[in-house]
Amino acid sequence: MSFLLVLDLAGTFVFAISGATAGVARRLDLFGILVLSFVAGNLGGITRDVLIGSVPPAAISDWRYLAVSLLAGVITFCWYSAVDRLRSPVLVFDAAGLALFAVAGAQKALAVGLNPVMAALLGMLTGIGGGMTRDILLAEIPTVLRADLYAIAALAGAAVVVISGLLHLPPAAAMIAGALLCFGLRLMAIQRGWRLPVARQPERPAVEKHVPDDERR
Amino acid sequence: MSFLLVLDLAGTFVFAISGATAGVARRLDLFGILVLSFVAGNLGGITRDVLIGSVPPAAISDWRYLAVSLLAGVITFCWYSAVDRLRSPVLVFDAAGLALFAVAGAQKALAVGLNPVMAALLGMLTGIGGGMTRDILLAEIPTVLRADLYAIAALAGAAVVVISGLLHLPPAAAMIAGALLCFGLRLMAIQRGWRLPVARQPERPAVEKHVPDDERR
Amino acid sequence: MSFLLVLDLAGTFVFAISGATAGVARRLDLFGILVLSFVAGNLGGITRDVLIGSVPPAAISDWRYLAVSLLAGVITFCWYSAVDRLRSPVLVFDAAGLALFAVAGAQKALAVGLNPVMAALLGMLTGIGGGMTRDILLAEIPTVLRADLYAIAALAGAAVVVISGLLHLPPAAAMIAGALLCFGLRLMAIQRGWRLPVARQPERPAVEKHVPDDERR
Numbered sequence: 001m002s003f004l005l006v007l008d009l010a011g012t013f014v015f016a017i018s019g020a021t022a023g024v025a026r027r028l029d030l031f032g033i034l035v036l037s038f039v040a041g042n043l044g045g046i047t048r049d050v051l052i053g054s055v056p057p058a059a060i061s062d063w064r065y066l067a068v069s070l071l072a073g074v075i076t077f078c079w080y081s082a083v084d085r086l087r088s089p090v091l092v093f094d095a096a097g098l099a100l101f102a103v104a105g106a107q108k109a110l111a112v113g114l115n116p117v118m119a120a121l122l123g124m125l126t127g128i129g130g131g132m133t134r135d136i137l138l139a140e141i142p143t144v145l146r147a148d149l150y151a152i153a154a155l156a157g158a159a160v161v162v163i164s165g166l167l168h169l170p171p172a173a174a175m176i177a178g179a180l181l182c183f184g185l186r187l188m189a190i191q192r193g194w195r196l197p198v199a200r201q202p203e204r205p206a207v208e209k210h211v212p213d214d215e216r217r
Numbered sequence: 218m219s220f221l222l223v224l225d226l227a228g229t230f231v232f233a234i235s236g237a238t239a240g241v242a243r244r245l246d247l248f249g250i251l252v253l254s255f256v257a258g259n260l261g262g263i264t265r266d267v268l269i270g271s272v273p274p275a276a277i278s279d280w281r282y283l284a285v286s287l288l289a290g291v292i293t294f295c296w297y298s299a300v301d302r303l304r305s306p307v308l309v310f311d312a313a314g315l316a317l318f319a320v321a322g323a324q325k326a327l328a329v330g331l332n333p334v335m336a337a338l339l340g341m342l343t344g345i346g347g348g349m350t351r352d353i354l355l356a357e358i359p360t361v362l363r364a365d366l367y368a369i370a371a372l373a374g375a376a377v378v379v380i381s382g383l384l385h386l387p388p389a390a391a392m393i394a395g396a397l398l399c400f401g402l403r404l405m406a407i408q409r410g411w412r413l414p415v416a417r418q419p420e421r422p423a424v425e426k427h428v429p430d431d432e433r434r
Numbered sequence: 435m436s437f438l439l440v441l442d443l444a445g446t447f448v449f450a451i452s453g454a455t456a457g458v459a460r461r462l463d464l465f466g467i468l469v470l471s472f473v474a475g476n477l478g479g480i481t482r483d484v485l486i487g488s489v490p491p492a493a494i495s496d497w498r499y500l501a502v503s504l505l506a507g508v509i510t511f512c513w514y515s516a517v518d519r520l521r522s523p524v525l526v527f528d529a530a531g532l533a534l535f536a537v538a539g540a541q542k543a544l545a546v547g548l549n550p551v552m553a554a555l556l557g558m559l560t561g562i563g564g565g566m567t568r569d570i571l572l573a574e575i576p577t578v579l580r581a582d583l584y585a586i587a588a589l590a591g592a593a594v595v596v597i598s599g600l601l602h603l604p605p606a607a608a609m610i611a612g613a614l615l616c617f618g619l620r621l622m623a624i625q626r627g628w629r630l631p632v633a634r635q636p637e638r639p640a641v642e643k644h645v646p647d648d649e650r651r
Binding site: 052115132198 | 243247248249253263267272273274277283
């Protein structure tokens with residue numbers, strides 16, 4: 001349990017930095033930056049907890065999640081240039097956070113007796129939910145919907161945990177293996193620019209077409 | 218119960234196609250398209266289940282919702298041109314999905330003892346929630362907020378179920394009648410371009426005014 | 435309890451007007467305007483109730499929240515010009531709604547035994563959640579993330595309630611004091627243009643930079 005908690009807090013911290021960085025870049029004020037820190041760091045876990053009926057969610061009832069998120073936000077606010085220069089280290093931290101959240105989320109979903117496929121998907125959701133909400137708050141299409149192997153890496157890590165659970169392997173070992181797989185996949189995807197395929201489309205300019213949204217400017 | 222499930226899965230499938238189509242049109246990758254399929258097909262039901270305290274939601278604990286959503290996403294991904302040419306059939310399917318979800322959602326809300334007005338509104342929410350979330354993920358104002366009689370049709374169908382419940386009429390008949398009413402209303406609204414009124418405004422260009430969003434493109 | 439309910443309904447009404455006004459300005463139809471009324475008036479409370487596990491949320495199970503929201507929406511729809519001319523009165527009402535929601539939300543969170551820091555934050559969330567969801571539905575960055583002392587005022591009001599609870603002071607007095615503090619802070623922030631600081635940034639144009647979103651058009 002304590003092991004899970006440390007993983008979770010570490011993941012929260014790195015994700016909160018990603019939220020705060022996005023907030024600074026959009027010129028939000030200090031409060032907005034702290035909100036984005038909390039959202040990016042915790043919304044994945046909160047959504048998972050609400051869906052499995054474990055309320056109040058850990059990120060609400062345990063003050064340490066808040067403390068870690070605010071710390072990340074304040075650090076980014078005060079030393080934005082420094083954090084910003086760390087861009088590729090931040091990507092590495094972010095990959096680590098993704099790995100930690102995916103395996104911890106899958107483990108929690110298994111613990112409440114969810115079926116294996118959904119436990120793996122909730123692990124993935126724990127990993128990507130915070131970043132998705134961050135982007136929604138910034139009125140952007142979530143990066144994860146087009147990024148290179150981001151969610152797939154989280155799903156792979158979560159799947160390792162779930163499959164190990166089915167085989168009754170020791171959970172701690174499974175979580176380490178799953179996290180390493182997710183982390184490795186994500187780093188290689190960044191380095192080599194791996195991407196998922198995009199559907200082929202007819203010739204006309206596709207973007208404008210989608211919705212009967214006749215008042216679009 | 219089994220009858221409700223079949224309705225629900227059929228509605229999930231047609232809505233998932235609408236989500237996948239929107240994803241392809243925005244050039245999301247395969248993962249993004251599958252997420253939009255799942256979201257459009259299931260977020261209405263998931264939101265309803267979370268609000269009535271029935272967690273984990275059926276769409277999370279029952280793998281068939283996921284399977285049906287992914288199937289719709291993969292079909293759209295592989296044969297986008299074909300699906301896209303089906304544009305008006307898709308509108309018809311979408312009207313069918315709306316009708317199925319609205320009546321099934323109202324029935325479920327009644328079953329947990331919600332008051333009639335709110336049961337009808339939750340039926341409507343079940344029908345429109347998936348599409349709204351799809352549009353939010355795409356950073357657009359939900360179509361349903363301006364579409365021709367979309368939500369009203371769902372509300373009418375849900376109301377039939379709720380009123381029949383108050384009168385102790387047989388639920389299956391009520392659901393069929395409600396679904397037909399919703400389906401018919403929506404089709405006629407599409408054909409004849411029925412719309413709800415828009416408020417009269419002062420002369421100045423109204424759209425730009427609302428929020429201090431100084432970074433709008 | 436009845437005191438809490440009156441506060442809550444009054445707050446719902448003024449927030450619903452803010453939602454309806456935003457909807458009219460964006461040329462939504464009548465249904466869209468009513469949805470925005472309900473969302474702006476109730477989503478803060480609904481989110482709080484879901485997070486503390488009190489489902490179905492009061493705004494769903496008690497018809498009066500719906501009635502008050504729809505009333506506000508219809509009034510705004512019919513007399514938009516009049517409501518719009520009331521722009522600065524609306525800001526005053528909005529400040530009142532914020533104050534009412536923040537203290538009522540903190541009180542409810544305390545009542546279910548949440549820890550004090552989180553009870554204060556849930557009070558704040560109750561105050562700002564409706565407006566944030568309204569802006570997300572309109573595909574905009576929530577105003578509260580950049581507005582002058584909006585959330586901080588809510589947090590201050592909620593904190594008064596929570597601290598008074600720790601000191602075993604009478605709740606009704608604490609709620610009045612908290613609401614007055616929040617209301618006063620917000621009005622002074624509007625009048626004097628108080629703002630939270632924004633992080634210093636490097637020289638390059640910051641807005642475009644934010645996310646590794648290399649497909650942005």
